[in-house]
Amino acid sequence: MSQTQLNQIKSDALKAFTLAATSQDLYNQKVQFLGKSGALTEAMKMMASLPKEEKPAFGKMVNEVKSELETAYDQAELSLKNREINSQMLSEKLDLTLPTAARDPGKEHPIHKVTNEIFGIMARLGYSLRTGPLIEKDYYNFEALNIPPNHPARDMQDTFFVDETHVLRTHTSPIQIHSLENEKPPLRIIGTGSVFRVDSDISHLPNFHQIEGMCVDEKVSMSDLKGTITFFVREFFGPGLKTRFRPSFFPFTEPSAEVDCSCPICKGKGCSLCKQTGWIEIGGCGLINPKVFEFAKVEYPKWQGFAFGFGVERMAIIKYGVDDIRLFPGNDVRFLKQF
């Protein structure tokens, strides 16, 4: 067996490996050259008949060829596998324009979306969240808020009665009283939830939502109140909005104000939402009436405060342009999935 023969085996093998069309083909060729009775193995067997001094050189030569062929085989195998995977991928092609059966992502109810957003804004100013009962004692809903029995201010809020001493709360302001009674000032709280009024028409729900803020500290002014509301309205509706205070009356605040914001739809130019006025009423506020502190047994004027309340549905109507308040309790998925 000469070097020439060995080279011939090598070149034959390399050629065969290149020509193999499938993994199986390639493997068969491998067996033919490198297998137990393959050409190269036969060559190795011939080594025994060689003179002793030639053995090492020949052996080295055979091993080199063997290792070269093994490498060549591995490469050929890899490239064949790749070709096979490529054709497999073609056969596995999926139609990705096919709609999946994925369900809608569940959405926040717009009422919760609004409240949660406001909580986020107010939390940045240090306000923390409070809730209160929906069936409320007359005392907390009215008396402690400076609305005595048979006071005409009770006419401002048409009330559902549960029994002689309990009502469905007509506003979230009772949360203020619970907080004043149970916590120590300074206080910054934000409360929310359902409120109830005997009123049901195109623009009123008998069960709607309010969001209420209260700040009690040693020195609190109308300007502090206005600055806080201006900040929150701007954060909530977006920059460029103006807020306006108008004098009003609430028995539990003095001075009291109604809050208008410049219409976010027309930016104050006048549209159907703002009835061409450029302004939209969004809530009421004021400095906490000293009589409220008296009821809650909080020392005044050592502690002073402001409070504000907004209608959540109204905020949602303004922010999202909802045209019918009755959609909120309707729970139609076509409505809900938009938020």
Next chain:
Amino acid sequence: MKISLKWLNDFVDVAEYFANPNALADILTKAGLEVEEIQNRAQDFNHVVVGYIKTKDKHPNADKLSLCQVEIADGKVEQIVCGAQNHKAGDKVIVALPGAVLPGNFAIKKSKIRDIESNGMLCSYKELGLPESGLDGIVILDSSAKTGQGFAEFGGYDDVTFELKVTPNRADCLSHFGLARELGCLLDKPVKPAEVLTKFSKSSTKDKMKLEVLDIELCPRYCGRYISGVKVGPSPAWLKARLEAIGMNSINNVVDVTNYVMLEMGQPLHAFDADSLSGAQVKVRKAQKNEKFKTLKEQDLVMTGEELLICDAEKPVAMAGVIGGMNSGVSEKTTNLFLESASFGAMSIRKSSRMHGVDTDSAYRFSRGVDQSGAANIMDRAALLIQQVAGGEAFDQAYDIYSKPQVKKPISISINKVSDRLGYPADEKLFVSYMKGLQIKVEEKQNGEYVMTPPLFRFDIEQDMDLVEEYARLHGYEHIQDTIPALRAEPATHDAGYLMSQKIAQMIRTEGFHQAFNYAFTSDVAEKKIIGSDVARWKVMGLSTDAEGIKIKNPLSEDLNVMRRTLTQGLWKNALENIRAGNMSGSLFEIGSVFSKQEATYVESRRLGLVTWGQSLGVYASEAPLIYQIKTTIEKLFLSLQITSFSFVQISQNPPPFVHQGQWATVMVEGQNVGYIGTAHPGLILEEKARVPVAMAEIDLQAVLKGQPRPVKFKPLSKFQSVDRDFAFVMESEKPIGDLLKEAKKACGNSLKELFVFDIYEGDKLPSGQKSVALRALFQGGDIALSDTDLQSLSQKVIEAAKKSVNATLR
């Protein structure tokens, strides 16, 4: 309240605002007296004038039309085609000229009618939007009407009215004079007093009538004057016009005066037919229980005993301050009057009025507060007007029982306080001048300290903060600055329950459920249908429920008459409504309170409700029954709350009435029932024609949220490979697989990491009533690698557990 600008002008000069009523509306609104609507009737009749028909001929091209030459101003004549028949040459008529816009947005233009030019329209009352008489045809005016005069001026329609929203604290502005007084301050103009009667006949009221006030608490002042020989009849045009301008009907001259003076001065008055008062006597006393009284509107009322009544010697003749009686009112036959001008307790009036459902302008004003100090003077304002419109003789020596004249407490205030509370420096000079403008008595102490006494008519000014508000209001709220108070204390923690609700809501949303909101009250009947009569089974399910819902005393309707005891009913209704709206699949959840009563206290418990309906469509959509979707969502919720010990317990007996008997289970968390899951009863689906399946769940969150948020405790990860082993068991179809899994997990302990069911087979290859269940167990050692012997023993434990729990055998 409606306010007439003309009337206002009697007391304060507001003439300049006729041309620009919006400017006055802005001033009032900025001062806290919100103008909700402005009605400018003068504008409605722009280009509408009195015309004189010079000639009337037939239209050359139409038999039914006439052709008129109408003088519309001195010497100016227009040709007008008219379709009406009731006019003739020489008549004075109302002409709408080009440019006029009549009610209904009907614009008058120059036009040609059947080829003949027509430059206007002769009007009927209807076309002018006026209710007067039922007359058809065009209006023929009195011949004295001045040709060319604007119709607004001619007809007294040259007024502007404001709809004013008066807040309950500003009772002093519930009259034209009261508002003029406020405007006097706002516009810095003098206010003219109203003219009153000062000359009386020599006869004495006290000789004619006896008066007794038996309850001076509820009637702190009572003034009365006798007027004889009046002639009751229609009111003169000016009086009618004023009342009608602000929407009040004319009744007769005497009653109209009492109404007029109330609207003018804010003091409600009542005129009795003096001859109908038996015993020539008036007694002010509390009602007796069950005493009967018939109002002038013919309502029969039965007294509770709390009302204040005006009575004669025998019977009640008025419910004080609320409404007069049928038996004593002024009618055509009346000749002698007893005129009442009194003060009554606000709360008592409001109570009587609401209790009997009698709302009157008088009760409205009394319940907000009427200045007691004006009663006598205002009575004589009415006496003057009665004499003017109905004649008669006002007697001297009127009654005036006023034992404890009202006083106002002085208030101390400093300019610094005003600045401090407003958050910007207040101007001391302005402050003093504003307060004086409001008729507050100002007494300066020193260094910006003042003592101020408000006028009696300002019920709302009682404390220093009220004065701060008056300054802010008059100075303008636009001066209030924008500052954010510094946070000087550590922020408190949020309400934990609410935070947890938010977390749960977020988790449930990721499972594709939209958040719903239902009213906290519902229909008793509809809810009972869902809850059924046996509330004990709800308690067993972990949803404690009262036998009856808490009733609302004054519900809006029977559909909203009871506080809800379950969330299921609302969500079930939502699903049905969605299906009816064509939303054939969807999922909703709600987190909200349900209500119960424990002795005298009301309990609100937070619940989670879920509903899903209809299979989602699509090639790869899950075909699992809906109830599994609900179950998965709840399992994921528990896991996200670090709750690992929970189960769904299926018992067949005593299901709640709305669930499918074979597809419902109670949900158990750490050994306690906390709610249910269930498919809706197919009968209910049929009855509601829902067409698609519906599955629901309700969970008591109080129970689930115990100890939340649970602390996270890290467990080291196993370093060893996990090994899986598959099992195929045959068992009775009826037996729950859950029992097998539970027992196997218990038997293998921590080494069994997962146990899946990957196939269930029932069919030909098995005897009927049997099912084959294929399980894959994943074993993994914690501290050491599992040996073959360990694995064998674990597999054996699974097999034994299967046998023990559901009598399953290896297939």
